[in-house]
Amino acid sequence: MAASILIVEDEPAIHQLLAYNFEAEGFRARVVETGEEVHAAITQEMPDLVLLDWMLPGLSGIEVCRLIRARTETQKLPIIMLTARGEEAERVRGLATGADDYIVKPFSVPEVVARVRSILRRSKPESVAEELIRGEITLDRGKKRVSRSVREVQLSPTEFRLLEYLMQSPGRVYSRAQLLDRVWNSDAEVDERTVDVHVGRLRKNLSRGKEHDPIRTVRGSGYAFDERFGR
């Protein structure tokens, strides 16, 4: 699954535009409208990048930026600030406070997406890489194709997303509930056994019952892509 972006912006027209476009580009986007909600949103799920508006009701963007930098867990979390035109001095202050980049409003959406990609390429390359390659398995995000050595592996869209998500962080164990939340549409009517069924199919398609299985079942916990696969 692609990178997750937390958008902190109080103007609905802007956050809707951003969220819509990031989702269309294959990112996962979450929105909060105030700085006060940022802590809870990050605690619930760590984003890969925060798009942070400068002018917010209550806590300002700059204060939120400082708070994020002050916590050990989020010290290095990439932040892009959105500022109004002509606030040159403020921009400098923003970068000094620890934002990785800033974008001046009004912005063009492709520019925002490009700047986000550029930062993620450094901070989390696998989240924006066109291809994920682990051992003899290659997953091509753009072409939506998976191959194992020279063999093309046929997967359903759900199996593809599941493999993409697991391959992105080899070794990391995800519970069934986490996989349901991240891979399936969260409001879909599915239960945790659905995950087992799809993992079973994914395995069958990847390994045909005779090749080395790259997916680990971790009893009582969930599933992981074996970090030793292909090593």
Ligand code: CA
């Ligand atoms: Ca604002």
